Amino acid sequence: MLTDERLNMYKKKLKSIIKFSFCSILILINTISLESKVSIVTTTTNLKYIAEQIGKENVEVYSMIRGFDDPHFVMTRPDFLVKLNNADILCVVGLDLEVGWIPVLLQQSRNLKIQKGQIGYCDTSVGIKVLGEPTMMIDRSMGDMHIYGNPHYWLDPLNVIQMSSNVLATLKRVDPINSNIYENNYKEFKSRLIILIKEETKKFEPYFNSRVAVFHDQFVYLANRFKFTANLTLEERPGVPPSSRYLEQVISNMNSQNIKVILISPYHNISYAQFVSSKVPGSKILIIPESIGSFDSIKTYEECITESLKLIRDALN
Numbered sequence: 091m092l093t094d095e096r097l098n099m100y101k102k103k104l105k106s107i108i109k110f111s112f113c114s115i116l117i118l119i120n121t122i123s124l125e126s127k128v129s130i131v132t133t134t135t136n137l138k139y140i141a142e143q144i145g146k147e148n149v150e151v152y153s154m155i156r157g158f159d160d161p162h163f164v165m166t167r168p169d170f171l172v173k174l175n176n177a178d179i180l181c182v183v184g185l186d187l188e189v190g191w192i193p194v195l196l197q198q199s200r201n202l203k204i205q206k207g208q209i210g211y212c213d214t215s216v217g218i219k220v221l222g223e224p225t226m227m228i229d230r231s232m233g234d235m236h237i238y239g240n241p242h243y244w245l246d247p248l249n250v251i252q253m254s255s256n257v258l259a260t261l262k263r264v265d266p267i268n269s270n271i272y273e274n275n276y277k278e279f280k281s282r283l284i285i286l287i288k289e290e291t292k293k294f295e296p297y298f299n300s301r302v303a304v305f306h307d308q309f310v311y312l313a314n315r316f317k318f319t320a321n322l323t324l325e326e327r328p329g330v331p332p333s334s335r336y337l338e339q340v341i342s343n344m345n346s347q348n349i350k351v352i353l354i355s356p357y358h359n360i361s362y363a364q365f366v367s368s369k370v371p372g373s374k375i376l377i378i379p380e381s382i383g384s385f386d387s388i389k390t391y392e393e394c395i396t397e398s399l400k401l402i403r404d405a406l407n
């Protein structure tokens with residue numbers, strides 16, 4: 091026969107065993123759900139954002155570079171290899187934007203499924219209407235870095251819909267069981283982007299057909315979507331520093347065509363733009379947030395677009 095005291099003791103023990111098992115089960119469930127997340131590595135912060143919109147809680151995304159880094163030139167680090175080795179998916183901008191650093195990393199990653207052409211490789215440029223395809227024979231030895239056309243296509247939100255559909259296709263291949271969730275996330279993001287285009291086009295309407303100069307040829311897609319012109323470049327060719335003779339031409343073009351704005355990204359050398367601006371009375375240099383994280387305040391792709399266009403509108407006023 092159990093005394094009341096012993097009975098109470100057994101009850102207490104039983105309670106703590108149940109409590110402990112419950113906690114263990116919770117921890118186990120959490121571990122499983124964490125492990126079952128699809129691991130995505132992206133080259134840029136904007137690709138990370140897109141992957142997160144399509145994958146939401148089913149994915150864990152890591153961007154190798156920060157928003158203020160130059161995606162053409164990247165100092166690779168050993169932890170990139172660790173991330174790539176464990177990745178289910180690799181997303182790249184493509185069109186050779188990352189040619190200086192991704193091929194070597196991929197080779198060293200020891201991860202078959204993210205190699206070019208494999209199930210986890212996602213080139214978001216597939217299906218994009220490329221602008222600025224070279225009309226003459228060029229090669230990289232001439233310093234030109236846009237030999238397959240202009241790779242800065244993410245600054246057109248319509249292109250981001252295509253990029254998202256490429257991410258969606260990859261996620262469905264890698265994690266088919268959650269296809270419906272990814273499809274719904276894609277539809278929701280696509281609707282947001284369509285609203286963004288409509289709203290921003292309306293705001294920009296008074297500035298249609300304006301002209302701006304740029305340091306590097308990276309704003310043609312933004313200009314094409316929102317109907318302004320951004321093809322006067324301070325660089326002689328993409329990636330090629332300008333000669334002073336060439337800069338004199340740019341200054342004379344800006345003065346004769348009444349171009350008062352120069353766009354530049356945070357990672358480019360501003361001194362050429364400052365020199366040109368000093369010779370064009372009333373001109374302004376605008377540092378454009380091309381990517382999420384360009385500035386601390388830019389936390390979404392939508393903010394990249396709205397802030398960039400706002401800066402340009404304010405300067406054109």
Ligand SMILES: [Zn+2]
Pocket residue numbers: 162235236241242306307308328
């Ligand atoms: Zn470029």
